[in-house]
Amino acid sequence: MKQMQIFAFDMNCVGHINHGMWTHPRDTSLHYTDLDYWVDLARTAERGKLDGIFLADILGVYDVYKNSAAPVIQAAAQLPVNDPMVPIAAMAYVTRHLGFGVTVNTTFEPPYLLARLMSTLDHLTKGRIGWNIVTGYLDSAARAMGLEKLPEHDARYDAAEEYLEILYKLWEGSWDDDAFVGDKVRAIFADPAKVRAMKHEGQYYKIEGFHLSQPSPQRTPLLFQAGASARGQDFAARHAECVFVAAPTPQAVCRPVEALRAKAEAFGRGPDALRVLQLVTIVVGRTEKEARDKLQDYRTHANVEASLAHYAASTGVDLSKYGLDDPITQASTNANQSALAAITKDAPTPMTLRRIIDHMVLGSRMKPIVGSPAQVADRLAEWIADGGIDGFNLARTVAPESLLDFVDLVIPELQERGLFKADYAQGALRQKLFGKSGRLPPGHPAAAFRH
Amino acid sequence: MKQMQIFAFDMNCVGHINHGMWTHPRDTSLHYTDLDYWVDLARTAERGKLDGIFLADILGVYDVYKNSAAPVIQAAAQLPVNDPMVPIAAMAYVTRHLGFGVTVNTTFEPPYLLARLMSTLDHLTKGRIGWNIVTGYLDSAARAMGLEKLPEHDARYDAAEEYLEILYKLWEGSWDDDAFVGDKVRAIFADPAKVRAMKHEGQYYKIEGFHLSQPSPQRTPLLFQAGASARGQDFAARHAECVFVAAPTPQAVCRPVEALRAKAEAFGRGPDALRVLQLVTIVVGRTEKEARDKLQDYRTHANVEASLAHYAASTGVDLSKYGLDDPITQASTNANQSALAAITKDAPTPMTLRRIIDHMVLGSRMKPIVGSPAQVADRLAEWIADGGIDGFNLARTVAPESLLDFVDLVIPELQERGLFKADYAQGALRQKLFGKSGRLPPGHPAAAFRH
Numbered sequence: 001m002k003q004m005q006i007f008a009f010d011m012n013c014v015g016h017i018n019h020g021m022w023t024h025p026r027d028t029s030l031h032y033t034d035l036d037y038w039v040d041l042a043r044t045a046e047r048g049k050l051d052g053i054f055l056a057d058i059l060g061v062y063d064v065y066k067n068s069a070a071p072v073i074q075a076a077a078q079l080p081v082n083d084p085m086v087p088i089a090a091m092a093y094v095t096r097h098l099g100f101g102v103t104v105n106t107t108f109e110p111p112y113l114l115a116r117l118m119s120t121l122d123h124l125t126k127g128r129i130g131w132n133i134v135t136g137y138l139d140s141a142a143r144a145m146g147l148e149k150l151p152e153h154d155a156r157y158d159a160a161e162e163y164l165e166i167l168y169k170l171w172e173g174s175w176d177d178d179a180f181v182g183d184k185v186r187a188i189f190a191d192p193a194k195v196r197a198m199k200h201e202g203q204y205y206k207i208e209g210f211h212l213s214q215p216s217p218q219r220t221p222l223l224f225q226a227g228a229s230a231r232g233q234d235f236a237a238r239h240a241e242c243v244f245v246a247a248p249t250p251q252a253v254c255r256p257v258e259a260l261r262a263k264a265e266a267f268g269r270g271p272d273a274l275r276v277l278q279l280v281t282i283v284v285g286r287t288e289k290e291a292r293d294k295l296q297d298y299r300t301h302a303n304v305e306a307s308l309a310h311y312a313a314s315t316g317v318d319l320s321k322y323g324l325d326d327p328i329t330q331a332s333t334n335a336n337q338s339a340l341a342a343i344t345k346d347a348p349t350p351m352t353l354r355r356i357i358d359h360m361v362l363g364s365r366m367k368p369i370v371g372s373p374a375q376v377a378d379r380l381a382e383w384i385a386d387g388g389i390d391g392f393n394l395a396r397t398v399a400p401e402s403l404l405d406f407v408d409l410v411i412p413e414l415q416e417r418g419l420f421k422a423d424y425a426q427g428a429l430r431q432k433l434f435g436k437s438g439r440l441p442p443g444h445p446a447a448a449f450r451h
Numbered sequence: 452m453k454q455m456q457i458f459a460f461d462m463n464c465v466g467h468i469n470h471g472m473w474t475h476p477r478d479t480s481l482h483y484t485d486l487d488y489w490v491d492l493a494r495t496a497e498r499g500k501l502d503g504i505f506l507a508d509i510l511g512v513y514d515v516y517k518n519s520a521a522p523v524i525q526a527a528a529q530l531p532v533n534d535p536m537v538p539i540a541a542m543a544y545v546t547r548h549l550g551f552g553v554t555v556n557t558t559f560e561p562p563y564l565l566a567r568l569m570s571t572l573d574h575l576t577k578g579r580i581g582w583n584i585v586t587g588y589l590d591s592a593a594r595a596m597g598l599e600k601l602p603e604h605d606a607r608y609d610a611a612e613e614y615l616e617i618l619y620k621l622w623e624g625s626w627d628d629d630a631f632v633g634d635k636v637r638a639i640f641a642d643p644a645k646v647r648a649m650k651h652e653g654q655y656y657k658i659e660g661f662h663l664s665q666p667s668p669q670r671t672p673l674l675f676q677a678g679a680s681a682r683g684q685d686f687a688a689r690h691a692e693c694v695f696v697a698a699p700t701p702q703a704v705c706r707p708v709e710a711l712r713a714k715a716e717a718f719g720r721g722p723d724a725l726r727v728l729q730l731v732t733i734v735v736g737r738t739e740k741e742a743r744d745k746l747q748d749y750r751t752h753a754n755v756e757a758s759l760a761h762y763a764a765s766t767g768v769d770l771s772k773y774g775l776d777d778p779i780t781q782a783s784t785n786a787n788q789s790a791l792a793a794i795t796k797d798a799p800t801p802m803t804l805r806r807i808i809d810h811m812v813l814g815s816r817m818k819p820i821v822g823s824p825a826q827v828a829d830r831l832a833e834w835i836a837d838g839g840i841d842g843f844n845l846a847r848t849v850a851p852e853s854l855l856d857f858v859d860l861v862i863p864e865l866q867e868r869g870l871f872k873a874d875y876a877q878g879a880l881r882q883k884l885f886g887k888s889g890r891l892p893p894g895h896p897a898a899a900f901r902h
Contacts, residue, residue: 012571014640023635030633033574033667035544059563061661069643069661076640080665083564083571089541090575093486108561112510112595113534120463120534123484124541144563144660182481184474187754189465189527192520209595210512210520214531216484303638 001418004384005242005275005391005433007101008045008403011056012084014076017395018281019310019363020303022076024398027301032082035090041400042091045098048407049421051433052099052130053091054224054393055084059108060141062313065305066320075306085117092125097424099432101130101224101242106160108136108145112209115170118221119213127217127428127438130242132224133235135160138313157231159204164239166207168446169198171220174211176451190214196451217428218438220446236274237263238445241430246279248367250387253278257388269443275433276389280380281368281397284409288372295361295370298397302363311356311365324354362397373413380410381419452869455835456693456726456842456884458552459496459854462507463535465527468846469732470761470814471754473527475849478752483533486541492851493542496549499858500872502884503550503581504542505675505844506535510559511592513764516756517771526757536568543576548875550883552581552675552693557611559587559596563660566621569672570664578668578879578889581693583675584686586611589764608682610655615690617658619897620649622671625662627902641665647902668879669889671897687725688714689896692881697730699818701838704729708839720894726884727840731831732819732848735860739823746812746821749848753814762807762816775805813848824864831861832870 014022014029022029031037045053061079063069072079084102091100100121104114121129135156136142142150151159179194200207225240227233236243237260247253257276264273283298285291312319317333326332327350362368369379383389396402414420425431428438440446465473465480473480482488496504512530514520523530535553542551551572555565572580586607587593593601602610630645651658676691678684687694688711698704708727715724734749736742763770768784777783778801813819820830834840847853865871876882879889891897 020638022640023638025635027635033665035540035575038540038575039544059663069646069648071643073641073643073646073661074639079661079663081663082574083568085536086568086571086575087540089486089489089538090544091540093490093541093544108564110559110561110596112597113559116532117534117537120537123533124486124489124537140660144658145561146563146656146658184476184478187471187474187752188525189473190524192522192524195520195524197520205597207595207597209591210524210530212510212530212532214484301638 005051007054009393012082017364019306024301027398029399038087046095048411054101057103060138065309065312071309077306099429103132106163111166116212119216122216130222162202168449170211173449242275253387277393281366281395283370307360307363373409377413456502458505460844463533468815470757475752478849480850489538497546499862505552508535508554511589516760516763522760528757550880554583557614562617567663570667573667581673613653619900621662624900693726704838728844732817732846734821758811824860828864
């Protein structure tokens with residue numbers, strides 16, 4: 001039976017996706033500035049045999065709603081947001097198998113520095129690092145990084161293609177597999193004939209240099225991507241190994257996922273090149289009643305305004321300008337088409353603020369899966385079967401309670417049904433997920449840059 | 452009696468300063484890619500009550516010597532060099548008081564990203580982070596970062612001044628001290644009236660944005676600097692709190708240090724604004740004979756060629772072009788004047804390759820302090836008294852043996868003499884070193900950017 005992959009989804013901040021949950025008396029996310037908070041999270045995730053912890057990131061602030069950052073500052077909606085890289089070493093130190101995914105933005109992070117950062121993480125975690133490739137979408141981030149505004153969407157992806165080529169040349173091509181010698185007697189650390197400077201001269205970058213890190217277990221970190229646009233899908237099919245989706249139903253995601261897999265195969269990457277992970281919020285109790293009571297308790301803490309501010313930044317539509325029952329249409333906004341389509345598609349028309357708010361049960365646009373362990377397992381199994389996906393990215397609600405509940409109640413149920421592994425596989429993160437090598441397979445574009 | 456400050460000096464690499472030591476049978480620095488290596492180092496340093504571990508960094512490679520990177524690749528002379536930030540969380544997790552200094556280059560790292568990175572480190576270490584401000588000197592780094600060549604020396608410092616202003620605005624001015632509320636009942640994380648976007652429009656940078664991190668214990672990390680040029684000295688007197696020096700004798704450092712302190716005072720920073728740390732290599736044994744035997748053993752592993760390659764990159768002089776007894780003069784080179792002066796000043800003239808090599812006892816240009824614990828303590832006390840400095844930065848030889856020896860043999864001797872603290876002081880790193888607050892004092896230029 002096919003086993004699902006499960007990542008805990010988090011962010012180095014107080015309010016991540018389900019806004020307002022930090023105000024629950026049992027929530028501890030105000031302690032995100034303590035190493036113990038992260039270490040405990042990692043230990044819980046590994047106890048549950050989760051494939052990894054995925055840390056999102058954003059540069060810039062959500063200031064579209066009311067044309068102000070005040071709502072998100074008051075609600076801690078992804079502001080403050082600390083650097084996701086920093087806690088990883090401590091989490092890796094107390095675990096052995098757990099993977100770590102982390103978001104880094106190609107528009108803002110210099111590629112030569114990112115190449116070394118990722119190699120260092122891959123070394124120190126013994127091959128347990130993944131990178132979620134994003135290109136950014138907030139003009140506030142562009143201004144903070146010294147640009148007038150963001151480059152256009154497709155130009156960002158063109159630059160990201162070049163960026164990846166640079167990284168592949170550094171990660172896969174600068175040091176040969178047998179460059180490291182480590183011979184103390186002959187005083188030879190590495191063979192200089194097997195280490196070379198890479199050169200890149202493209203439209204966006206002109207770069208020349210040795211990769212500063214010797215080969216790490218995976219070389220190229222496990223590559224994550226979540227692009228929803230046509231250009232983003234193309235990019236994912238070409239480069240990504242794990243793809244995040246956030247569809248309203250299994251039925252809605254099935255065909256796009258099939259198309260993505262077909263595109264990856266058309267790019268020569270074989271039929272098993274992708275792991276597709278659906279974003280889910282789960283509220284589980286020992287019984288259905290316990291779960292429903294928990295949901296009722298949690299939802300009294302949901303922060304709708306923060307959720308609207310977050311949504312407004314994603315779509316580019318200042319939702320504060322609409323009355324509760326005003327129709328919100330594509331025409332009435334200058335909205336990001338794909339973002340707005342994601343919610344209008346499966347919603348009653350006309351879309352209104354009231355209907356959006358009704359949807360925001362726990363302070364996000366996600367409809368939670370609620371029930372007993374068996375009920376939750378049924379729903380997850382449905383997603384896998386009907387959606388044609390591979391696994392899940394678990395959004396937190398009340399932290400760390402929601403992860404503890406999942407690990408203690410849902411994981412055993414999934415294991416019993418054979419839907420989730422009883423123990424970790426050996427090897428690097430890529431090897432654990434795909435069952436082959438810790439290195440990228442020959443069909444991946446990175447392989448072309450091996451010497 | 453004045454107590455000295457002591458940092459362990461290290462780098463996320465195999466060969467740091469005393470080149471070739473990794474080839475010693477007992478040296479473990481090939482394990483720099485294991486978290487345990489760093490965790491053990493941190494535990495040893497904290498057991499010895501050291502003030503901190505300082506991690507150097509370099510982007511680019513030492514390719515002046517023989518116009519090639521081959522010698523340093525073969526000898527692991529600061530290539531490979533991994534990211535210094537990554538292991539810090541694991542080291543902080545297993546310690547409570549130990550400080551961490553880390554080098555980051557203002558020419559290459561975007562200021563908005565560095566601001567958040569440092570704040571995150573300051574949060575997760577509970578105020579134990581320091582930053583060594585460097586502006587770079589290798590053209591190979593510039594090319595790797597997409598520039599044709601490095602900006603000129605003084606322009607780099609001008610840009611660094613602006614860079615610091617941006618950071619001060621973010622660290623000290625974007626969030627007020629009482630901005631954080633953390634009230635779960637009223638659902639107020641922070642007061643938006645007390646959080647503001649900074650704006651900067653200068654010659655080198657145009658930046659606008661909220662600091663992404665809420666105030667950390669120190670806000671601005673402890674500031675280290677090591678500039679030897681006139682411009683570098685000026686910069687250090689204005690901004691630095693800890694200054695690294697690498698003088699040949701206490702007598703040689705005394706007057707420059709006095710001048711630096713006077714300059715800091717003239718900038719309104721008071722008479723106690725600086726901690727000056729001399730770079731030292733120490734070989735200690737239980738007896739003088741044991742130390743001398745150890746030195747003899749170590750020096751059979753010294754790698755002179757790697758040391759010459761390192762020195763050639765620092766001075767810009769390809770020393771491979773000189774015969775052993777050819778005179779090396781300022782005129783015969785296009786050398787970096789201050790770097791060459793540092794060695795020619797106290798050396799017999801004419802300087803020759805043979806004399807430089809004679810000087811490189813343990814694979815570096817540093818003359819080691821060798822002796823029994825009492826002899827080493829005498830020498831360190833002399834440095835403090837005659838050099839007018841505050842403490843030391845300990846270069847490693849055979850790792851971790853040289854740090855273990857220092858902690859087990861020299862520290863107790865210094866403590867017995869009242870020259871080193873018996874235990875850590877409370878508070879953040881800055882508070883421990885200066886005995887006042889964890890925040891920068893009012894006379895520091897950063898204070899002007901507080902709201």
